[in-house]
Amino acid sequence: MADDNYARDEEDFDEEEVDETSYRSVKDAILFAIDISSSMLTPRPSNDAKKPTEVSPASAAIRCAYHLMQQRIISNPHDMIGVLLYGTESSKFYDEDGKSRDDLSYPHCHLFTDLDVPSADEVKALRALADDEEEARKILKPSEERVSMANVLFCANQIFTSKAPNFLSRRLFIVTDEDNPHAESKSLRSASCVRAKDLYDLGVTINLFPISRPDHEFDTSRFYDDIIYKTAPSDGEAPAYLQPDTNTATAKGDGISLLNSLLSSINSRSVPRRSLFTNVPLELGPDFRISVNGYLLLKKQEPARSCYVWLGGETPQIAKGITTQSADDTGHVVEKSDIRKAYKFGGEQVTFTTEEQQALRNFGDPIIRIIGFKPLSALPIWANVKHPSFIYPSEEDYIGSARVFSALHQKLLKDQKLALVWFIPRKNATPCLAAMVAGEERVDENGVQKVPPGMWVIPLPFADDLRQNPEYARHAPADELVDAMRNVIGQLELPKKVYDAQKYPNPSLQWHYRILQALALDEDVPETPEDKTIPKFRQIDKRAGDYVMTWSELVDENAKRMFGGTAATKSTLVKRGPKDQAGDSGDPPSKRVKLESGTANLDDDVKRSFERGAVAKLTMPILKEFLTAHGRATAGKKADLVDRVEQFFEEKI
Amino acid sequence: MAQKEATIYIIDVGRSMGERRHGRSVTDLEWAMQYVWDKITTTVSTGRKTANVSVLALRSDETSNELQEHAENSNISILSKLGQVLMPDIRNLRDAIKPSNTNRGDAISAIVVAITMINEFTRTLKYKRKIVLVTNGTGPMNGDGREEIQKKIVGDGIELCILGADFDDPEYGVKEEDKDRHKAKNENLLREFAEGCEGTYGTLEEAIAELDTPRIKAVNPMPSFKGMLRLGDSQKYETAVQIPVERYPRTYVARPPSASSFVPVSKATQDEEGDPKPSQGDALTAVRVARTYQVDDPSAVGGKVDVERDDLAKGYEYGRTAVHISQIDENITRLDTFACLDLIGFINQDKYDRYLHISNTNIIIPERANDKASLALSSFIHALHLSSFYAVARMVTKENRAPMVVLLAPSINAGYECLVEVQLPYSEDVRSYQFPPLDKIITVSGKIITEHRNLPNQDLQEAMDNYVDSMELDHKDELGNDVLPIDESFSPLLHRIESAVRYRAVHPDNPILESPEKLTKFAHPDEELVKNSASFLDDLISKADVKKVPPKTKGRKRQRETEKPLSGLDVDALLNQEPKRANISPDNAIPEFKQMLSRAENIETIHGAVKQLCTIIESQIKNSLGDANYDRVMEGLGTLRDELVDYEEPALYNDFLRSLKSKILQEELGGDRRELWWLLRRSKIGLIDGKTSDRSEVSEEEAKEFLSAS
Numbered sequence A: 001m002a003d004d005n006y007a008r009d010e011e012d013f014d015e016e017e018v019d020e021t022s023y024r025s026v027k028d029a030i031l032f033a034i035d036i037s038s039s040m041l042t043p044r045p046s047n048d049a050k051k052p053t054e055v056s057p058a059s060a061a062i063r064c065a066y067h068l069m070q071q072r073i074i075s076n077p078h079d080m081i082g083v084l085l086y087g088t089e090s091s092k093f094y095d096e097d098g099k100s101r102d103d104l105s106y107p108h109c110h111l112f113t114d115l116d117v118p119s120a121d122e123v124k125a126l127r128a129l130a131d132d133e134e135e136a137r138k139i140l141k142p143s144e145e146r147v148s149m150a151n152v153l154f155c156a157n158q159i160f161t162s163k164a165p166n167f168l169s170r171r172l173f174i175v176t177d178e179d180n181p182h183a184e185s186k187s188l189r190s191a192s193c194v195r196a197k198d199l200y201d202l203g204v205t206i207n208l209f210p211i212s213r214p215d216h217e218f219d220t221s222r223f224y225d226d227i228i229y230k231t232a233p234s235d236g237e238a239p240a241y242l243q244p245d246t247n248t249a250t251a252k253g254d255g256i257s258l259l260n261s262l263l264s265s266i267n268s269r270s271v272p273r274r275s276l277f278t279n280v281p282l283e284l285g286p287d288f289r290i291s292v293n294g295y296l297l298l299k300k301q302e303p304a305r306s307c308y309v310w311l312g313g314e315t316p317q318i319a320k321g322i323t324t325q326s327a328d329d330t331g332h333v334v335e336k337s338d339i340r341k342a343y344k345f346g347g348e349q350v351t352f353t354t355e356e357q358q359a360l361r362n363f364g365d366p367i368i369r370i371i372g373f374k375p376l377s378a379l380p381i382w383a384n385v386k387h388p389s390f391i392y393p394s395e396e397d398y399i400g401s402a403r404v405f406s407a408l409h410q411k412l413l414k415d416q417k418l419a420l421v422w423f424i425p426r427k428n429a430t431p432c433l434a435a436m437v438a439g440e441e442r443v444d445e446n447g448v449q450k451v452p453p454g455m456w457v458i459p460l461p462f463a464d465d466l467r468q469n470p471e472y473a474r475h476a477p478a479d480e481l482v483d484a485m486r487n488v489i490g491q492l493e494l495p496k497k498v499y500d501a502q503k504y505p506n507p508s509l510q511w512h513y514r515i516l517q518a519l520a521l522d523e524d525v526p527e528t529p530e531d532k533t534i535p536k537f538r539q540i541d542k543r544a545g546d547y548v549m550t551w552s553e554l555v556d557e558n559a560k561r562m563f564g565g566t567a568a569t570k571s572t573l574v575k576r577g578p579k580d581q582a583g584d585s586g587d588p589p590s591k592r593v594k595l596e597s598g599t600a601n602l603d604d605d606v607k608r609s610f611e612r613g614a615v616a617k618l619t620m621p622i623l624k625e626f627l628t629a630h631g632r633a634t635a636g637k638k639a640d641l642v643d644r645v646e647q648f649f650e651e652k653i
Numbered sequence B: 001m002a003q004k005e006a007t008i009y010i011i012d013v014g015r016s017m018g019e020r021r022h023g024r025s026v027t028d029l030e031w032a033m034q035y036v037w038d039k040i041t042t043t044v045s046t047g048r049k050t051a052n053v054s055v056l057a058l059r060s061d062e063t064s065n066e067l068q069e070h071a072e073n074s075n076i077s078i079l080s081k082l083g084q085v086l087m088p089d090i091r092n093l094r095d096a097i098k099p100s101n102t103n104r105g106d107a108i109s110a111i112v113v114a115i116t117m118i119n120e121f122t123r124t125l126k127y128k129r130k131i132v133l134v135t136n137g138t139g140p141m142n143g144d145g146r147e148e149i150q151k152k153i154v155g156d157g158i159e160l161c162i163l164g165a166d167f168d169d170p171e172y173g174v175k176e177e178d179k180d181r182h183k184a185k186n187e188n189l190l191r192e193f194a195e196g197c198e199g200t201y202g203t204l205e206e207a208i209a210e211l212d213t214p215r216i217k218a219v220n221p222m223p224s225f226k227g228m229l230r231l232g233d234s235q236k237y238e239t240a241v242q243i244p245v246e247r248y249p250r251t252y253v254a255r256p257p258s259a260s261s262f263v264p265v266s267k268a269t270q271d272e273e274g275d276p277k278p279s280q281g282d283a284l285t286a287v288r289v290a291r292t293y294q295v296d297d298p299s300a301v302g303g304k305v306d307v308e309r310d311d312l313a314k315g316y317e318y319g320r321t322a323v324h325i326s327q328i329d330e331n332i333t334r335l336d337t338f339a340c341l342d343l344i345g346f347i348n349q350d351k352y353d354r355y356l357h358i359s360n361t362n363i364i365i366p367e368r369a370n371d372k373a374s375l376a377l378s379s380f381i382h383a384l385h386l387s388s389f390y391a392v393a394r395m396v397t398k399e400n401r402a403p404m405v406v407l408l409a410p411s412i413n414a415g416y417e418c419l420v421e422v423q424l425p426y427s428e429d430v431r432s433y434q435f436p437p438l439d440k441i442i443t444v445s446g447k448i449i450t451e452h453r454n455l456p457n458q459d460l461q462e463a464m465d466n467y468v469d470s471m472e473l474d475h476k477d478e479l480g481n482d483v484l485p486i487d488e489s490f491s492p493l494l495h496r497i498e499s500a501v502r503y504r505a506v507h508p509d510n511p512i513l514e515s516p517e518k519l520t521k522f523a524h525p526d527e528e529l530v531k532n533s534a535s536f537l538d539d540l541i542s543k544a545d546v547k548k549v550p551p552k553t554k555g556r557k558r559q560r561e562t563e564k565p566l567s568g569l570d571v572d573a574l575l576n577q578e579p580k581r582a583n584i585s586p587d588n589a590i591p592e593f594k595q596m597l598s599r600a601e602n603i604e605t606i607h608g609a610v611k612q613l614c615t616i617i618e619s620q621i622k623n624s625l626g627d628a629n630y631d632r633v634m635e636g637l638g639t640l641r642d643e644l645v646d647y648e649e650p651a652l653y654n655d656f657l658r659s660l661k662s663k664i665l666q667e668e669l670g671g672d673r674r675e676l677w678w679l680l681r682r683s684k685i686g687l688i689d690g691k692t693s694d695r696s697e698v699s700e701e702e703a704k705e706f707l708s709a710s
Helices: A006-016 A057-075 A120-130 A134-139 A149-163 A187-204 A255-266 A354-361 A401-415 A479-493 A507-521 A537-566 A589-594 A598-611 A620-629 A638-652 B028-046 B086-096 B107-122 B146-156 B181-196 B204-211 B267-272 B371-387 B458-470 B492-506 B527-542 B571-577 B586-599 B605-624 B630-645 B649-665 B672-684 B701-708
Strands: A025-035 A080-085 A109-116 A167-176 A204-208 A277-285 A286-295 A308-309 A317-327 A342-347 A346-353 A367-375 A389-394 A418-422 A432-439 A449-451 A454-459 B003-012 B051-057 B075-081 B129-133 B158-165 B200-203 B225-231 B241-249 B259-263 B283-297 B304-305 B312-318 B321-324 B340-348 B361-366 B389-396 B404-413 B414-421
Touching: A006 A598, A025 A149, A025 B146, A057 A080, A057 A120, A057 A167, A057 A255, A057 A507, A109 A120, A109 A367, A109 A479, A120 A134, A120 A507, A149 A187, A149 A204, A149 B340, A149 B586, A187 A204, A187 B571, A204 A255, A204 A308, A204 B404, A255 B404, A277 A389, A277 A401, A277 B527, A286 A401, A308 B283, A308 B321, A308 B672, A317 B312, A342 A354, A342 B129, A342 B492, A346 A354, A346 A449, A346 B492, A354 B492, A367 A432, A389 B051, A401 A454, A401 A507, A401 B527, A432 B312, A479 A537, A479 B371, A507 B312, A507 B321, A507 B586, A537 B107, A537 B181, A537 B225, A537 B241, A537 B371, A598 A620, A620 B225, B003 B028, B028 B051, B028 B086, B028 B129, B028 B204, B028 B267, B028 B492, B028 B701, B051 B107, B075 B107, B107 B158, B107 B181, B146 B158, B146 B181, B158 B181, B158 B649, B181 B200, B204 B701, B241 B371, B321 B389, B340 B404, B361 B371, B371 B389, B371 B404, B371 B414, B389 B414, B458 B527, B571 B586, B586 B605, B586 B630, B605 B630, B605 B649, B630 B649, B630 B672, B649 B672, B649 B701
Parallel strands: A025 A080, A025 A167, A167 A204, A277 A367, B003 B051, B003 B129, B129 B158, B158 B200, B225 B340
Antiparallel strands: A080 A109, A277 A286, A286 A389, A308 A317, A308 B312, A317 B283, A342 A346, A342 B259, A367 A418, A389 A454, A418 A432, A432 A454, B051 B075, B225 B241, B241 B361, B259 B283, B283 B304, B312 B321, B340 B389, B361 B414, B389 B404, B404 B414
């Protein structure tokens, strides 16, 4: 029970981000356009004496593209990405498929990765380019002649038109250090503006990632302000007054910091903003509403489900499953409209018509209705059932929503209050009671926003969702014990005393895709996974070891005093380290206290049995306890448990 | 495991139960049955075989019980024996429970019959035994020998519950005026009887009112993890320490029962089996789900071929590359882990953002019956609490499960101590969508503005402050601490569906009932609160000056300003200088179409542009290899539709779509294009109806009809 991924299917149904109003498919396509000029290719030495690496802006950009490509395979497996190098000596467009079109040629545009869901080979090729291998040097050669930006933009236009038609989100990421490519030619400049307008009308958003040169600050007003528009028309969900973020810090400095700031800024825009619900009324009081949009900023990322692969062809192919529903009695295929929902009851089915079923689920139109306010302290730490939704005002239904939302936001922040709301996020969604909490804006060291300002709607559990706390015998600890533990805790604060999610990639998710990548690219499967969630044991020992020992001794002393020899104790509290086992002289003080109670030396007993080859003689409860204590599974027959115990010791040797 | 149960309902079905009293629309029996049916169906819905129920009719016309040889036990009949109640039993009971033609039959004797039945059924086994008597107290009652019966009830551990229609209950506030003396005497007798054997006695009105309060199913706590809370690595360092702990859910979403899919039994099957049983409603048959598999094959008709399930291997997608995994390597992508709860470090409580909780919560308590563990964990909890810290830990609940990063928060509450555990997001779980600040506006040039129509002025801020203060809720716990009304809020969907199913089982022909008010208690603010804050709200409304956008102007306007780049450059002027853009190029159709419209000075230009785009779309269909161009066609059609709605020329679109439909269906555009038509239906880009554009003469029904016809 208590599966941590419970009811994933049901949740998915509720949580999918959909666009209900558009004919467009909810997909995203990103095309990187990376300027390959000699200044972009000039390595910038890093000042860090320890790691004397040189990174050129172009290679930083390619690494970012590679990084994003890998990341999106995990997070957005159906979205497209492509890489267009421009200003190269070579030119490459759709040539291999024989469909060469003579009237369209794009000199000095090298489409390195075609816009598509990336394949394993493309990932590999881009990595080779990023690693600056031999082959790559041939491609990364700037042309003598200046490339026409109009051509670059129209080339991108054609790529989007043919490869990502009807996508809800299409974005062109331009990475360049040239802020005035056509300073000398007015006509080329005008042509660029026209082609930029074409892209705008096609619904393509241009995101510029400017890089300053060591001697020159990038100035968008010289060229790019004529190229970039406010939000694209297809991005109807963006708040009307949302300013385009051209004020993003330009990347500059030496190689590594350039790479990092570029990564940070690209990462922050890697996901197109998709809403969870749009223009839902936020009702502050009877007859007083404003409109808000909802977004999912936090959601557990699961690995994609396994699928079936057909191996009968030249290359493995994903087989698409098609589900047909048929009547059990006749085997005839049934229409969706004939299907009725029924509940099992008393050995039979109790049915409702579709209309009744809908009526039962209908608790009114989508709404976030404030029913009152409370101090934040009233929200218990345990009162949670799932991730929150983030809401931000929208002026689309009610003019003035933004200022009212802002006033409420400031009031809740100032007074540390929450709003209790009745929350129906979308049509036919199950209503719930939720706590609406104001969240402050957070920015990282590069000035890139990490957490946006807005409100968080935290669904609360119902009385039905609360579980009873099981009773157990409690023993009040003496002050000295608590103080000893406080000393331990004080030594082991995380940096800045905060939890930073960015520092903890999901180890099993990363491992899953790492293995898939190795299999897909026919590489050796790596041996050890990188797992940042494993505690820094050496540091813990070094920093807090002495305090832990003090606390541990006190626990033993107190326990002895409080419970005497009758203490119900099954397992040791403090473990022996390897030194003990090696029989080092100079017993650590802990050794004495550990030998107290009878069954306390479970580990030693089991180990001795192992050494004598007599694990099989141990009883089931001892085997189970030992395995549990070491995090091993305890299911199965005795022989399985014995195997597992033996394996445990064998691994250690 | 829930305990075995044996419950007997004694229902008074005497003639007098068929009467309506005190202005009620239902008879006493119908009223009583509201209670009994609710109880019985609640038991049925558990589906437990060990929940045994029996129904006895008191004051029935017939006599059929195990003690019927004694005269005092006449007019008592067993309607159903102790056992699990299933749907056929419910139907039988429903038909059998009717007011009788007699008023004879002794309630106390019925209790004796019930005791006998329970004893025979349960013998000396462990059971939860219960007898419920529902009556209007007007029949004959013989209290002789009641001490002995009471002693038996107590001795056998039977719980007795007596409910009566219009029984006086000063506590609940029911007092029947002009009560019949005989009834008053009976009420007295029953009350004394119930009280004498530790039973309950109450008035029916109260019992029925309580049915509206949703009942919460208690779940026995089951540990979801047993293991060690560890600090340090005991394999490597002697300073490592571990405390044996157990983990239990604190919150866990109770889900409504799930429905399965059925279809009505086909006529053919019914005929084969002869005359089907005329049971309630239509006979249903289960829906079977079959899966077939296809792969792309450009050489095949339709571009796809079926493949056998047996020829398929398990695999995953890596981008668009299919990676298959042989059976031996089945778990190759799984990260090997061992169960653990390892402390990573500690963070400041004040610096934790509560919205980072992304899961349900659990509690961590010491291993049970381990005093030393209890003492050790308690010192840890208190230390966290006093230092105002939370712990961050790595948790694996079972061998080879995925590790989670969890927050451990100390909880010391009314004598109960534990750690509250909740999952924290990984870096992949955080999406960085960016939003502008709410308390200032930053302009393109980087200037910071604090006075703007999107920011509240001081008046609005003050009005908001006052309103928020006036809407403070006063929920407090016993100690006067602020709390949220979680205990009084019930899952509306869960209880609504459960009660609807129970009601439908007994009353198959009645419409579903309205949702009880208790379920939506928090759907609206408290009336008193609203009244008290009304003046502040009025003030807020006037200061906020919020205006609803009329539905029609939501789209873009006809005379819109052309969009300009950030610099404000007039690109239109540049476009006009481009001579070649007189005709729309198929390669750049959408931008050029939009630009042609925006520069159009007369209706002819618009017509011309539309005509050109339509030709391009048709040729895209004609030249499409399979479905290759369909997405482009959709984009073209969608753009055409949107623009013509904006330019208030819906007829141009509708005419084109009608002709396109007929061309598709008559296969004039390069063969079978039905898949395209299906795509078009799904994408909601049918005819522009009057609701979308008031210039359209197409009604909503017409538009719907157009799409559904094929």
